[in-house]
Amino acid sequence: MTSIDLSRIQNRLANIAICTKCKLPKHGRKGSQVTIFPSRKNAAAVICESRLEAHFCVELERSRNVLQYEAHPFTIHFMxxxxxxxxDFLVQFTxxxxxxxxxKNDHSYQDKNITGRITRYVDWLAEQGCILEYLPAAKFYGKIRTPNLIRLYHGAYSSRGSASSSIRTLLTQCVPNRRPIDFLIDNGYAPEDIAYALFYRAIHCDIFKPLCLTSLVWI
Structure with missing residues (x-):
């Protein structure tokens, strides 16, 4: 695993803040639960302070533009x-x-005191050439979509994706090229390879509906 260069942002903030190492959370804030997320991109476990952070890790894993990321990279002490x-995260892009x-969950995002504080940090960091993006859960969490992606991610964990091209070729030869998942299984593809192709978007499905063996997939 190649670690992210934390000093880039820390150096940019040197005029207004000091950055120190962050202690890993042992327990979540009230209403939250510390969750260990097995990251493929980082080749390591990511310690999340809440399940919402773990849900966001799934989005980072799926994004083609994200190379690596780190949760709670450092604590910024503003002068x-x-x-x-x-x-919550430092993200390294490709x-x-x-x-x-x-x-933040939607309730916290709507709290004027919390949002006012984070917005202040956004502005201070922007003045030093650093980007802090502030996201409510509604921007990435879906009641059906997110559990589907979590299921696909964990289902694909043992796959290296080598079957994705072959799966695409098979669907290309079908007319119409929409087929249920069990069609791929009947043609000898392992569930983990199908999950990999779906999660990393080599093939597609309607992730806003509950997934099952009869769910249609396409290229």
Missing amino acids: EGRYRYTP DGEQKLIEV
């Missing part, structure tokens, strides 16, 4: 007003850019 803030991300 002005003695504010302290630990971002184009070399880095971004900090904060995720």
Whole structure:
């Protein structure tokens, strides 16, 4: 595993803040649960302070533009007003850019005090050339979509994706090229390889409906 260069953002913030190592959460905030997420991109476990953070990890794993990411990368101690803030994620993109991300449940996002505080940090960081993106759960969590993606991600964990091209070829030869998942299984493809192809979008399905063996897939 290649670690993310934390110093890039830390150096940009040197004029307004000091960054220190963040302690891994042992228990979540009230109403939250510490969750260990098995990250393929990081080749390591990611310690999440809540299930919402773990759900967002699934989005980061699925994004083609994300190279690596780290949860709670450091704590920022602002010199002005003695504010302290630990971002949820530091994301390294394939184009070399880095971004900090904060995720909140919809209730917290609507809290004026919480949102006002985070918005202040967004502005301070922007003045130093750093991006902090503030996201409500509604931007990425779906009642059916998210459980589907979690199921596909964990189902695909043992696959290396080598069958994805062959699965696409088979569907291309079908007329029409929409077939149920059990059609792929009947043609000898392992469930983990089908899950891999679906999660990483080599093939597609309607992830806004509950997935089952009769769900249609296509290229």
